[in-house]
Amino acid sequence: MAITSKRTYTSPEAKDILKHNAQQSHRLTENSSDIMLLLDANGMMTYISPSIIPLLGYIPEEIVGNHARVLVHPDDLATLQRMLAAIGEIPGRSLSAEYRLCCKDGSWRWFEGSATNLLQVPEMGAIIGYFRDITKQKLAPRLQWSEMHVSDHFVQFYETDDFLLDSLSEFIATGLETGDACIIIATSAHRQGLEERLQAEGLDLTQIHGQYIPLDAGETLAQFMVDGEGPDPDRFTQVIGNLIMQASKGQRRVRAFGEMVALLWAEGNRLAAICLEELWNELQNKIAPFSLFCAYSMHNFAGEVYGDQFSEICLRHSHVIPDESYIALASPDERLLAISLLQQKANSLQAEVAQRKRLEAKFQYLFDSNLIGVFISDFAGTFLEANDAFLDLLGYTREELLAGTIKRDNITPPEFLYLSQNALKSLQESGSSGTYEKEYLHKSGKLIPVLIAVTRIEQTETCIGFVLDISERKELDKRKDEFISMASHELKTPVTSLKGFLGLLQRLLATRGEEKALHYLARMDTQINKLTKLINDLLDLSKIQTGKLAYREERFDIDALVQEIMENVQETTQTHHLHLEGQTRAEVFGDRDRIGQVLINLLNNAIKYSPRADTVLVRLAKDQNNIIVSVQDFGIGIAEEHQHKIFERFYQVTDPEEKTYPGLGIGLNISCEIVKRHGGWMWVESQKGKGATFHFTLPLVRQDMRQAPCTSEQG
Amino acid sequence: MQSKQKKILVVDDEPDILEFLQELLKLEGYDVATTDKAEYVEKLHNDNLPDLILLDVLLSGKDGREIVKHLKSQEETRSIPMIMFSAHPSAEVTVLAAGADDFVAKPFEIAEILEKIAEHIK
Numbered sequence: 006m007a008i009t010s011k012r013t014y015t016s017p018e019a020k021d022i023l024k025h026n027a028q029q030s031h032r033l034t035e036n037s038s039d040i041m042l043l044l045d046a047n048g049m050m051t052y053i054s055p056s057i058i059p060l061l062g063y064i065p066e067e068i069v070g071n072h073a074r075v076l077v078h079p080d081d082l083a084t085l086q087r088m089l090a091a092i093g094e095i096p097g098r099s100l101s102a103e104y105r106l107c108c109k110d111g112s113w114r115w116f117e118g119s120a121t122n123l124l125q126v127p128e129m130g131a132i133i134g135y136f137r138d139i140t141k142q143k144l145a146p147r148l149q150w151s152e153m154h155v156s157d158h159f160v161q162f163y164e165t166d167d168f169l170l171d172s173l174s175e176f177i178a179t180g181l182e183t184g185d186a187c188i189i190i191a192t193s194a195h196r197q198g199l200e201e202r203l204q205a206e207g208l209d210l211t212q213i214h215g216q217y218i219p220l221d222a223g224e225t226l227a228q229f230m231v232d233g234e235g236p237d238p239d240r241f242t243q244v245i246g247n248l249i250m251q252a253s254k255g256q257r258r259v260r261a262f263g264e265m266v267a268l269l270w271a272e273g274n275r276l277a278a279i280c281l282e283e284l285w286n287e288l289q290n291k292i293a294p295f296s297l298f299c300a301y302s303m304h305n306f307a308g309e310v311y312g313d314q315f316s317e318i319c320l321r322h323s324h325v326i327p328d329e330s331y332i333a334l335a336s337p338d339e340r341l342l343a344i345s346l347l348q349q350k351a352n353s354l355q356a357e358v359a360q361r362k363r364l365e366a367k368f369q370y371l372f373d374s375n376l377i378g379v380f381i382s383d384f385a386g387t388f389l390e391a392n393d394a395f396l397d398l399l400g401y402t403r404e405e406l407l408a409g410t411i412k413r414d415n416i417t418p419p420e421f422l423y424l425s426q427n428a429l430k431s432l433q434e435s436g437s438s439g440t441y442e443k444e445y446l447h448k449s450g451k452l453i454p455v456l457i458a459v460t461r462i463e464q465t466e467t468c469i470g471f472v473l474d475i476s477e478r479k480e481l482d483k484r485k486d487e488f489i490s491m492a493s494h495e496l497k498t499p500v501t502s503l504k505g506f507l508g509l510l511q512r513l514l515a516t517r518g519e520e521k522a523l524h525y526l527a528r529m530d531t532q533i534n535k536l537t538k539l540i541n542d543l544l545d546l547s548k549i550q551t552g553k554l555a556y557r558e559e560r561f562d563i564d565a566l567v568q569e570i571m572e573n574v575q576e577t578t579q580t581h582h583l584h585l586e587g588q589t590r591a592e593v594f595g596d597r598d599r600i601g602q603v604l605i606n607l608l609n610n611a612i613k614y615s616p617r618a619d620t621v622l623v624r625l626a627k628d629q630n631n632i633i634v635s636v637q638d639f640g641i642g643i644a645e646e647h648q649h650k651i652f653e654r655f656y657q658v659t660d661p662e663e664k665t666y667p668g669l670g671i672g673l674n675i676s677c678e679i680v681k682r683h684g685g686w687m688w689v690e691s692q693k694g695k696g697a698t699f700h701f702t703l704p705l706v707r708q709d710m711r712q713a714p715c716t717s718e719q720g
Numbered sequence: 721m722q723s724k725q726k727k728i729l730v731v732d733d734e735p736d737i738l739e740f741l742q743e744l745l746k747l748e749g750y751d752v753a754t755t756d757k758a759e760y761v762e763k764l765h766n767d768n769l770p771d772l773i774l775l776d777v778l779l780s781g782k783d784g785r786e787i788v789k790h791l792k793s794q795e796e797t798r799s800i801p802m803i804m805f806s807a808h809p810s811a812e813v814t815v816l817a818a819g820a821d822d823f824v825a826k827p828f829e830i831a832e833i834l835e836k837i838a839e840h841i842k
Contacts, residue, residue, distance in 0.1 A: 490808075493807070494778075494807040494808065497807035497826050497827055498734050498737070498807065498826070499736075500826075500827045501734075501737055501807070501826045501827035501828070502734065502736035502737055502740065503827075504827040504828070504829075504830075505736075505737060505740035505741065505744065505827075505830070506736075506740050508740075508744065508829070508830035509740055509743055509744055509747075509830075512744075512747065512830075533827070537827055541809065544808070544809075548810070553810075554810070555810040555813060
């Protein structure tokens, strides 16, 4: 404990104060940075000056009567005890020490406290204590400006302007008081803040002309910066060197505050900033030594990427003064603790950064693998980022991407815009577009079929998309369809001959009355017809896929068609009775033969999959907009898990326990496509073992529909 | 047996089909000529015109529809009924558009083709 007697309050003065109570309280409130206490021999407070209110937040009456220790920081209690004990022994003795006193809100402020034993003084009988607020000094930078070496180049980091200005004003004030010349190259806001502070400390800047030299940082910088490059060394030496030479005339020491580097740094011109720091260092060696104060806002280093540059800046200075969050810590223990915590934080941040970099690298790797096109675009349809695979697919360059020229509407043919709109809608609603096929317009005008899926980047109006070029697959599909089409054509030629000669034979044998042979021929004809149907189904399937199945468009009476088809199918079966319920008395619009094909298919299926039943029920009904045709059988039924798949191509229920049924597994797919093409729907209701009911709807002919029958070809 | 036999020309590039159609139509009492050469059809002469032509859509190296279009554009052959057949049922639309009088999908029923011939032949 350093007990000094910087300020001694002698007993006569104290007596005076006490003799004039009214005067005393007036004087104390005048000087609000002092708190006066009166203590009894035991240390209990008998009086507290009202100046405690602004300083600590207590009202005197609240704590009068308590021991003085209630105000003192726990770590400083021992000091208090020792001091009270020491002065208690010798009347008139006065001692002082530094204390932290507790504010009502729980925070602490630093005070210089002195106590005088006036217990023996008549009319007094108290220990009188004075506490002066020294918080500002305690928390100010630890460097002793007056002891600064003239050749030092130090850097101050700061978080708030207030802190910088406190620090700077002390640096300049000390200089001005000791006769140094002070050059301030700062922003106008900082120059103004500094001058206000200096004037508040009683310095009259108008009286020290030639010693206080304020300059604008931006203007000064402009005198030696070369556009697009860094500072010009010669011009810097000329401008700043002259300035310092001028200021140092008369053997004056020079202090300089420079903010030009910080300006360059904040502008992002970091190389120039470091280069300028170097020039300052060289200048210090070249001409008369001077002390240079640099300041950087910590906000300019918020980011892991600044790590190296930050240390480079530190290395270019002879002293580094950390920002206020560290400076504010007064005791060595607190500082050690803060350093430990910072070290831990730095380590974990480093680990975190490394982890993130690994993740980022993984994503980047994925992005750059170019196995598949990847892009990032905004909802408005501008492509923001893309990998080479995507750019190659569309024939654009990276420069064009960066210039924002790739837009959804430019690379999507008009007929696919609705698909993009749908995708965007579901992106906004559910966060994902799902997978869909579309075509892109290559820069050359070529169309590229692609498979695409887009997902929203959370909480943004952007999305990431994956694009696969499916040209090759489409080409294969096309060739396959051509093959099927050709194959079914080739198959039909021999079937036509077979059927023709068979017909000839039938005629020949009929004239001879060869009943048995005729019966066999009829069986052959049935099989040839089945074969023909299979070939036709294959052909239809390939046409549906390529969108080339042709449909007639005509009005027809659906009741009549159902009746006609049922009669035809009835002729082919001896096992089942086909029963019709209801009628629609309605006309539908479409291809009569194709709808007939659907009905034949459903009826044949109903017969095929109900080998033990003897009835198939057909129901006709209608509502406001549609007619509904239902075909019900009482056969093996369809388990629920198969029900949505039976309309898919090539799907046949395979159950090891069940016998297999003949067929290619394309009939329902074709039927379903035909119904859809007519604007209707097809679905099934069934339970395993309990039969199945297939329904399909067709839209009713409306009054506004075309009258004249005509034909159209899809695609 | 008709006093004057009606002449039918059958054009197809499949010999089997030509053969059975020839047999069938002969049995039905028609005078039948067959060919697998499209050029033959294009050079029909006034003195040797058939009463009806049966023509396949796909002939080797030639589209039957083009032949029909040509014949239907010539004064002397315009009035000859022409029935086309094809293994592609959907060819009907284009066949009729080309000017053919009727269409039969392959493979066809004997009864069906005889009916159509009877309907169109004069």
